[in-house]
Amino acid sequence: xxxxxxxxxxxxxxxxxxxxxxxxxxxxxxxxxxxxxxxxxxxxxxxxxxxxxxxxxxxxxxxxxxxxxxxxxxxxxxxxxxxxxxxxxxxxxxxxxxxxxxxxxxxxxxxxxxxxxxxxxxxxxxxxxxxxxxxxxxxxxxxxxxxxxxxxxxxxxxxxxxxxxxxxxxxxxxxxxxxxxxxxxxxxxxxxxxxxxxxxxxxxxxxxxxxxxxxxxxxxxxxxxxxxxxxxxxxxxxxxxxxxxxxxxxxxxxxxxxxxxxxxxxxxxxxxxxxxxxxxxxxxxxxxxxxxxxxxxxxxxxxxxxxxxxxxxxxxxxxxxxxxxxxxxxxxxxxxxxxxxxxxxxxxxxxxxxxxxxxxxxxxxxxxxxxxxxxxxxxxxxxxxxxxxxxxxxxxxxxxxxxxxxxxxxxxxxxxxxxxxxxxxxxxxxxxx
Amino acid sequence: xxxxxxxxxxxxxxxxxxxxxxxxxxxxxxxxxxxxxxxxxxxxxxxxxxxxxxxxxxxxxxxxxxxxxxxxxxxxxxxxxxxxxxxxxxxxxxxxxxxxxxxxxxxxxxxxxxxxxxxxxxxxxxxxxxxxxxxxxxxxxxxxxxxxxxxxxxxxxxxxxxxxxxxxxxxxxxxxxxxxxxxxxxxxxxxxxxxxxxxxxxxxxxxxxxxxxxxxxxxxxxxxxxxxxxxxxxxxxxxxxxxxxxxxxxxxxxxxxxxxxxxxxxxxxxxxxxxxxxxxxxxxxxxxxxxxxxxxxxxxxxxxxxxxxxxxxxxxxxxxxxxxxxxxxxxxxxxxxxxxxxxxxxxxxxxxxxxxxxxxxxxxxxxxxxxxxxxxxxxxxxxxxxxxxxxxxxxxxxxxxxxxxxxxxxxxxxxxxxxxxxxxxxxxxxxxxxxxxxxxxxxxxxxxxxxxxxxxxxxxxxxxxxxxxxxxxxxxxxxxxxxxxxxxxxxxxxxxxxxxxxxxxxxxxxxxxxxxxxxxxxx
Numbered sequence: 001x002x003x004x005x006x007x008x009x010x011x012x013x014x015x016x017x018x019x020x021x022x023x024x025x026x027x028x029x030x031x032x033x034x035x036x037x038x039x040x041x042x043x044x045x046x047x048x049x050x051x052x053x054x055x056x057x058x059x060x061x062x063x064x065x066x067x068x069x070x071x072x073x074x075x076x077x078x079x080x081x082x083x084x085x086x087x088x089x090x091x092x093x094x095x096x097x098x099x100x101x102x103x104x105x106x107x108x109x110x111x112x113x114x115x116x117x118x119x120x121x122x123x124x125x126x127x128x129x130x131x132x133x134x135x136x137x138x139x140x141x142x143x144x145x146x147x148x149x150x151x152x153x154x155x156x157x158x159x160x161x162x163x164x165x166x167x168x169x170x171x172x173x174x175x176x177x178x179x180x181x182x183x184x185x186x187x188x189x190x191x192x193x194x195x196x197x198x199x200x201x202x203x204x205x206x207x208x209x210x211x212x213x214x215x216x217x218x219x220x221x222x223x224x225x226x227x228x229x230x231x232x233x234x235x236x237x238x239x240x241x242x243x244x245x246x247x248x249x250x251x252x253x254x255x256x257x258x259x260x261x262x263x264x265x266x267x268x269x270x271x272x273x274x275x276x277x278x279x280x281x282x283x284x285x286x287x288x289x290x291x292x293x294x295x296x297x298x299x300x301x302x303x304x305x306x307x308x309x310x311x312x313x314x315x316x317x318x319x320x321x322x323x324x325x326x327x328x329x330x331x332x333x334x335x336x337x338x339x340x341x342x343x344x345x346x347x348x349x350x351x352x353x354x355x356x357x358x359x360x361x362x363x364x365x366x367x368x369x370x371x372x373x374x375x376x377x378x379x380x381x382x383x384x385x386x387x388x389x390x391x392x393x394x395x396x397x398x399x400x401x402x403x404x405x406x407x408x409x410x411x412x413x414x415x416x417x418x419x420x421x422x423x424x425x426x427x428x429x430x431x432x433x
Numbered sequence: 434x435x436x437x438x439x440x441x442x443x444x445x446x447x448x449x450x451x452x453x454x455x456x457x458x459x460x461x462x463x464x465x466x467x468x469x470x471x472x473x474x475x476x477x478x479x480x481x482x483x484x485x486x487x488x489x490x491x492x493x494x495x496x497x498x499x500x501x502x503x504x505x506x507x508x509x510x511x512x513x514x515x516x517x518x519x520x521x522x523x524x525x526x527x528x529x530x531x532x533x534x535x536x537x538x539x540x541x542x543x544x545x546x547x548x549x550x551x552x553x554x555x556x557x558x559x560x561x562x563x564x565x566x567x568x569x570x571x572x573x574x575x576x577x578x579x580x581x582x583x584x585x586x587x588x589x590x591x592x593x594x595x596x597x598x599x600x601x602x603x604x605x606x607x608x609x610x611x612x613x614x615x616x617x618x619x620x621x622x623x624x625x626x627x628x629x630x631x632x633x634x635x636x637x638x639x640x641x642x643x644x645x646x647x648x649x650x651x652x653x654x655x656x657x658x659x660x661x662x663x664x665x666x667x668x669x670x671x672x673x674x675x676x677x678x679x680x681x682x683x684x685x686x687x688x689x690x691x692x693x694x695x696x697x698x699x700x701x702x703x704x705x706x707x708x709x710x711x712x713x714x715x716x717x718x719x720x721x722x723x724x725x726x727x728x729x730x731x732x733x734x735x736x737x738x739x740x741x742x743x744x745x746x747x748x749x750x751x752x753x754x755x756x757x758x759x760x761x762x763x764x765x766x767x768x769x770x771x772x773x774x775x776x777x778x779x780x781x782x783x784x785x786x787x788x789x790x791x792x793x794x795x796x797x798x799x800x801x802x803x804x805x806x807x808x809x810x811x812x813x814x815x816x817x818x819x820x821x822x823x824x825x826x827x828x829x830x831x832x833x834x835x836x837x838x839x840x841x842x843x844x845x846x847x848x849x850x851x852x853x854x855x856x857x858x859x860x861x862x863x864x865x866x867x868x869x870x871x872x873x874x875x876x877x878x879x880x881x882x883x884x885x886x887x888x889x890x891x892x893x894x895x896x897x898x899x900x901x902x903x904x905x906x907x908x909x910x911x912x913x914x915x916x917x918x919x920x921x922x923x924x925x926x927x928x929x930x931x932x933x934x935x936x937x938x939x940x941x942x943x944x945x946x947x948x949x950x951x952x953x954x955x956x
Contacts, residue, residue: 001895005822005839010815013822013839014712016681021717023811029583032806035545042800045576046554048569050562059559062787069482071514073551076736079528080521083542085871086738090934091927092525092866096737099520102471105944109504115943118738121595124787152787159756159783163609163640203495234497247787254551257570258560258788259595260740272941278738283937291929295937301598301634302877306643311634314596314728318736325517328471329481331507336499337484343494344487351490364495385563393561400772415484 052255052390056421058349060368060412061199061393062123062150062225063258064250066338067416072252072325076318086278086314090293091285096317097292100280103324110230110327110335111244112237113266117277118294119320120263120312123247124156127193127223129265129276129310130245131157132164134191134219136274136309137242141166142188146181147174148198151398153223157193166190175361175370175395175404177202182212189218191243196222196229196236199398200361201368201410203233210240219243226250227264228414229366231339243267251330252322262319273299276310341415342367349413349422356430361408368412370395374433377409384428391425465928468519472945475506481513504947523928524737525871531893531901533824535843535874535886536629536677538707538729543804546732546797555796560788564769570792571767574760577799581725581744584810586716589752591745592760593790597704598631600724600743601671603756603785605639607747608669608698608722610754610782619668619697625654627677627878632702641668648880652678652836652845656687663695673702674718675709675841677878679821679886689719698722698751706730707890708818708842711811721748727791731798742794753779758789816891817842820898824889827902831909835881842890848883856912858883860920863931867924868904 007013014022033041052065059065076082080095087093087100100118107116120126131143143166145154151173158168167188171179177200181192192213197203206222213220222236224246236244246264249255253262267275273296281295301308330338346367350360353371362369373380377394384391395408413422460467492498508516525532532539550556558570578590591607594600605622612618622636625646633643644662649655654672663670670692674682682688692699701715701723707730715723727733727742735741747755759770759781769789773781805813818841825834825844833849848858862872862885874886889898911919924930 001819001823005819005826007822007839010819013818014681015839016683017709017713018683018686021686021713023712023714026711026807026811027583027714029580029807029810030803032809033803035804038545038800038803039549041803042549042573042796043552043554045569045573046549046552048572049554049558050566051553051557052559052562053553053557057559059561061561063559063561065557065559069510071481071510075514075517075521077547078518078521080524080526081517081737082547082734083527083539084524084737085532085534085537085539085735089525089862089866089872090932091863091924091929092871093523093737094928095520095523098468098470098523099517099737101943101945105470105472106505108944121599121740122787125595125599125785150787152784155757155784156786159606159785160638162783163606164638203497205495205497230499231503232499233494234499235503238501254556254793255559256556257558257567257792259786259791260742260793261787262740272943279941279943281937282942283933285929285932287930289929291932293932293934293937295934295941295943298938301630303630304634305630306633306637308630308634308637311598311602311631311638312596313598313629313631314735314739314741316595316740317738318734319740321517321737325513327505328508328513328516329510330505331480332503332505333478333507334480334482334484335503335505337480337487338482341484341487343492344490347490347493348488350493364493364497366494382563382565385566390559390562390566397561397771400774 055388055390056424057390058392058411058413058425059390061410063255064226064412064414065255065416066250066414068252068326069329072322075325076322081321087294094291097280099321099324101292103320106324106327107264107266111266112235113244114269115272116266117275117279119316120265120277121316122261122263123225124153126245126263126265127153128157128160130221130243131191133274137271138190138217140188140190142190143168144184144189144192145170146194147171147179149193149195149223150199150225173399182209185212185216185218189216191219191221193221193223196224197366200370201365202362203364203366206239221245228339228342231335232343248323252326253319260316260319262316262323277312277315345417346413352422352426356426358429367414368410371409371411373407373409376406380432383432389425389428466519470945471516472506474508477507479507479509481508481510530869531897532871533873533887533889535888538890540732540890541892542732542734546800549800550793550796555792568767571760574795575762575767577795580802584710585746586714587746588749589747591755593756593785594743594745595786595791596741597724597726597743600745601631601635604700604722604724604745605635606782607751607754609639611751612668614780620666622668623662623670627880628673632671652680653682656684659688660691663691665696667695667697669698669700671700673705675705678836678845679840679843681841685718704729708814710814712814722751727794727798732801733794733797740791742791754782756783756785757781813891820889820893824887824898828905831906843886843888846885847881850909851912854912855917856920858885863923864908864920867926870901
């Protein structure tokens with residue numbers, strides 16, 4: 001091959017690299033290893049961790065452990081899905097494009113919205129992008145963030161807006177559930193962002209807030225961290241939401257220690273040209289047969305460059321596919337039953353905890369609620385972890401230094417928890433406090 | 434019906450709206466099976482998952498039960514498996530063939546990496562579990578960070594960005610935070626004409642005006658133009674190196690000096706790092722900040738458009754401003770720094786996403802790095818560059834090479850060789866599809882007329898490159914011989930032929946909706 005190129009060595013192909021910076025030897029890292037050795041080394045790191053499925057597990061606060069049917073992971077590992085690129089060449093990407101069109105439809109249906117995009121990185125980035133979109137739509141810049149919004153979503157949103165125009169008004173943590181976000185709307189408010197259920201697990205009717213937003217010319221953005229809730233709860237779209245920004249990982253995807261996740265982004269038809277991210281759309285080929293393409297790309301960075309609606313390029317394609325396959329397997333009945341199962345188990349656990357003398361603070365919830373312990377929650381969680389129970393997330397991990405949060409524990413329960421798991425948690429918490 | 438050119442005819446007007454190939458009764462063509470949407474296969478009450486009956490307890494939904502039907506279709510498990518299997522068969526993929534998409538680094542994705550990412554010790558791990566229960570995960574992130582720092586020659590790395598563009602955002606925000614900390618936010622970011630679109634889009638989100646820097650006649654940044662554009666209001670210069678013309682920026686040291694002299698930071702887009710891994714360390718080039726695309730250089734699968742992962746390496750001056758969270762090795766275990774109050778004197782500018790980073794991608798990338806080792810990674814970049822130069826050498830007599838001299842991991846042609854043929858770059862690419870290849874990147878970079886950017890990667894054998902070359906040569910000759918129909922009709926052997934993108938954008942149909950009931954439609 002060197003002869004065909006007409007050079008004496010591979011080194012000479014690097015002749016444009018300035019002298020002195022072209023390394024003559026490999027860098028100081030271990031040499032190549034065989035498959036067996038790599039598997040051994042990395043498996044050893046995996047073995048140092050406590051896998052969620054190996055213990056009674058009640059950790060949530062933005063990521064919820066669900067059972068994913070085996071066929072989901074089998075299908076997404078088909079090489080035609082796994083090893084293809086973004087579907088820029090539609091004639092050889094109809095599989096990905098049709099799946100994205102199905103994904104967009106499913107997201108629109110469950111959120112009760114008109115349209116959805118082909119995914120964002122995760123729920124938090126989706127939420128942040130939603131506030132930018134609200135600024136574009138309303139031509140106003142104020143952003144009100146509810147105190148029930150997950151603190152990581154708050155921080156991600158504040159970060160994206162950090163160097164742009166506009167005031168971010170972050171309301172204090174709404175532990176008591178008494179927040180009146182409508183009272184914070186001003187003439188310059190582009191949007192109010194609330195979470196549903198909120199970070200403390202609480203559900204509340206969003207209609208009054210939606211009305212207040214619309215009366216002031218602002219948009220209501222509803223963030224969600226647990227999409228399974230939509231199988232049981234009234235959809236945000238049916239309560240007046242203008243944008244729904246949700247974490248979709250619960251369907252189809254494992255916990256993955258925080259990533260990759262899949263952001264859902266749903267909006268109203270009238271705002272579609274202000275949406276961020278990729279969109280698959282229906283069209284026809286030259287023979288008149290139905291097919292799919294990426295569309296409205298004049299919103300996007302590869303066409304619009306600095307005038308794009310977002311800088312996003314790669315998103316969460318394969319996670320979106322997993323979401324879609326899982327939801328296709330569930331269907332209407334399965335999705336509702338899954339949600340009902342989650343809720344019933346959460347009610348069951350809340351009753352068991354209350355019976356053990358633990359104070360359950362959340363009145364109305366889906367599959368997560370807040371309890372108040374008689375002492376600081378973080379050490380209790382560590383002690384229970386040492387005994388092989390992952391009890392939940394101490395609120396102080398999300399709101400460090402907040403004295404009101406010190407004794408609070410978020411407890412999540414999904415279809416994966418058994419009655420025995422719940423009994424062990426109730427007994428262990430009772431003993432610990 | 435006109436079959437003389439191997440194309441199907443337009444269906445008659447009586448055909449259903451979904452269209453149907455008149456070739457067969459079903460519309461299927463052997464292994465190519467027409468597949469309706471899942472919504473069109475709905476059998477109400479059917480379900481592909483067997484879930485237990487919920488325990489009989491009261492309802493605590495606060496009166497917000499969802500009452501109306503959602504509209505999700507009911508399908509059985511075999512139906513769903515068949516549906517998505519059929520859809521998969523309508524995709525081109527690296528597993529199936531040569532994918533010379535320039536600037537995208539479509540290399541082989543080893544399945545070992547898939548297996549390891551699925552170990553319950555990683556995949557079934559919650560980001561907010563107590564630190565004591567995730568030490569191995571933090572060790573893996575720390576180990577990967579060490580490999581990344583060593584390969585780039587940079588002192589620090591921010592691991593959380595979820596993709597390349599997200600990494601760019603992280604990098605440029607770090608730059609802005611560092612500038613603001615010294616009371617000098619500045620106003621402009623300089624970006625070469627040839628840059629990826631994400632660069633200017635990112636600069637805009639960071640509140641900067643974007644100014645384009647032209648290339649010189651050798652396809653590199655015009656150093657004089659860069660120097661004259663620099664000034665004390667310039668925050669950063671964003672360079673891609675090797676650049677999007679597939680060339681190493683041979684005046685990069687002079688560029689770095691000029692940028693630093695102006696008090697600006699030197700940002701590098703690391704999308705093309707695959708060309709130089711193990712041979713050149715960006716830290717030795719005067720770069721302050723660079724994102725990596727683990728889904729390009731380090732072979733985590735592209736997945737039809739993500740997920741990616743975009744760690745950002747940082748200089749000592751920028752490191753204190755990196756976003757949270759950080760993994761810290763205390764000597765007695767690993768800690769996660771999740772809050773600014775825990776960060777000591779550092780001033781993290783914020784948070785990029787909900788949790789710590791793309792763990793699933795980290796496992797895959799580290800498995801790739803460990804499999805290759807220091808020697809294998811250097812070999813991979815050498816082979817990637819050799820393959821691209823071999824491709825250039827085999828085609829340069831027939832196609833029009835844009836710039837002379839050795840290229841890096843990809844080679845750029847313009848459409849000069851198609852002049853006077855009535856065949857466009859797009860037509861040529863679509864004809865490549867009929868020959869069984871994924872097209873090269875087209876019309877990018879924007880600085881070249883009718884660009885064709887080809888990146889073979891190190892994964893391809895000489896034989897597979899030769900097959901590609903023979904097909905390209907055949908087509909280039911057909912184009913010159915006036916066989917334009919072959920190009921204008923292409924592709925004809927795909928599940929769909931050319932799709933009407935204009936109509937799709939003019940009247941967007943972005944979701945399925947149920948058809949109106951017959952009686953209503955008749956009224």
